[in-house]
Amino acid sequence: MNVAASLVRADGGFEAPGPSIFDLPPVFSIGPVDVTKPMLLLVLAALLVFAFFYAAARQRSMVPGKLQYAGEMAYGFVRNGLGRDIIGSQDFLRFMPYLTALFFFVLLNNLFATIPVIQFPTFSRAGMVYALAGLSWLIYNGVGIQKHGFLGYLKLQTVPAGVSKVMWPLLIPLEFLSNILVRPVTLALRLFANMFAGHILLVLFSTGGLYLLQHGGIGYVAGPLAWVLAVAVAFLEILVQFLQAYVFALLNAMYISGALADEH
Amino acid sequence: MNGNLNMIGYGLAAIGPGVGIGLIFAAYINGVARQPEAQGRLQAIAILGFALAEALAIIGIALAFVL
Numbered sequence: 001m002n003v004a005a006s007l008v009r010a011d012g013g014f015e016a017p018g019p020s021i022f023d024l025p026p027v028f029s030i031g032p033v034d035v036t037k038p039m040l041l042l043v044l045a046a047l048l049v050f051a052f053f054y055a056a057a058r059q060r061s062m063v064p065g066k067l068q069y070a071g072e073m074a075y076g077f078v079r080n081g082l083g084r085d086i087i088g089s090q091d092f093l094r095f096m097p098y099l100t101a102l103f104f105f106v107l108l109n110n111l112f113a114t115i116p117v118i119q120f121p122t123f124s125r126a127g128m129v130y131a132l133a134g135l136s137w138l139i140y141n142g143v144g145i146q147k148h149g150f151l152g153y154l155k156l157q158t159v160p161a162g163v164s165k166v167m168w169p170l171l172i173p174l175e176f177l178s179n180i181l182v183r184p185v186t187l188a189l190r191l192f193a194n195m196f197a198g199h200i201l202l203v204l205f206s207t208g209g210l211y212l213l214q215h216g217g218i219g220y221v222a223g224p225l226a227w228v229l230a231v232a233v234a235f236l237e238i239l240v241q242f243l244q245a246y247v248f249a250l251l252n253a254m255y256i257s258g259a260l261a262d263e264h
Numbered sequence: 265m266n267g268n269l270n271m272i273g274y275g276l277a278a279i280g281p282g283v284g285i286g287l288i289f290a291a292y293i294n295g296v297a298r299q300p301e302a303q304g305r306l307q308a309i310a311i312l313g314f315a316l317a318e319a320l321a322i323i324g325i326a327l328a329f330v331l
Contacts, residue, residue, distance in 0.1 A: 019330050081308065190319040193326035200329065247315035250308075 007211045014211045017203040022124055022196070041122045045108040049101065078103050078249065086253040087260070095256055098139065103249035106132070106191070110241035113199055114234055121195040121241075126188070133188035136252050141180070144259030156261065179258075187251055194244045198237045205230035270328040277324035284317035 009015045026034035056071025064072060078100045083092035106123070113121035123129050144153040158175040159168070205226050213223030292310040296303045 085308070186319060189323055189326075190315065193319070193322040196329075197322055197325045243311065243315060247312065250312055254312075 003207075004210060004214060007207050007214075014208065017200055017207060021200070021203055024120070037120060038122045038125045038128065041109065041112055041118065041120065042128060045105055045112065045122065049104045049108055052104075053100075074104065075100055082249055082253045086250065087257045091260065095253070099249055099253060102132070102136075102252060103245060106248050107242065107245035110195060110245050111238070113195065113202070113241065114238055121199055123191050124195040124199050126192045126196075129188040129192040130184075132191075132248075133184040136187060136255065137184040140252070140255040140259045143256060147260055153259070157259075183255060187248065191244050191248050194240055198240055201233050202230060202237060205233055268328075270331060274324045274328040278321045281317050281321035285314055288313040288317060 007015050024037045026036050027040060028035055053071055053075075056067050056074075059065065059068055061068065075096075079092075079096055082099050082103070083096050086092075087095060109122045112118045113124075141153070144156065147153070148156055154176075157179045158172045160171055160175060163171060209223045209226030209230065211223075212219035212226060288310060292306055295306045
């Protein structure tokens, strides 16, 4: 596949990367279903996260070896920072499997954007993120309904405390919209848009550098400069990937803790 | 003059989050300056606030490409 030729438009200009670069061709087909690279990456990430924690937890020795220590540090980070501090020390334990798996699954999928050969963030495909956000929505609403009952939970989420009854017709629909309808959308959109924009940035710098290098003149300086900047942007993207995985898990923990909160 | 109106929209949309993130980190720096022991606890809140404010700018650039 001639990458250099695909960068040049019919009139000789630069073919800037757009949303079409995310439509990857299928790798193989199982019957009527096309299996594409993002689907394979999703399964790969799940297997890797499971394999890491399974291997780390197998020995269970009192004096941990290196792998077990790494696993304990990883789990401890989520347990202390997200579970105990956000959800509270009383009932955070039953959410730990979900939060740990979620954090490391999202983190590994995000890091796939920077790992060589793979270089595609699976959560730049919006459908995958909305599925995760839907699961989060079911969990935090389900936990809240289980604790408070359906009407009690709605009252907790939609009726703000310390506000006079006159404001209620305005505030209750707004709170309902914000807490129950919009939350999964913003949760998913934040992660998706970050991965989407980051991948487009990286592709833009890389292919732009190649185009500049091909078309001579100032391009002999600007092209390699674009590639140096691509490396810098890649480091920025690594930071963003960690941050977005952490914020996704953190917001999940906060929604769960908000759903479990006691009455005012 | 060629170009895309989407990008002007994104440029305007990025003003708000830019100011917001500046305010958040100004508050974080102030808090840590007054009480350096609080750095760990304030950092988590600062990161959360940053991600929430940044979300709008990121939604802006993503939709500028998609729409």
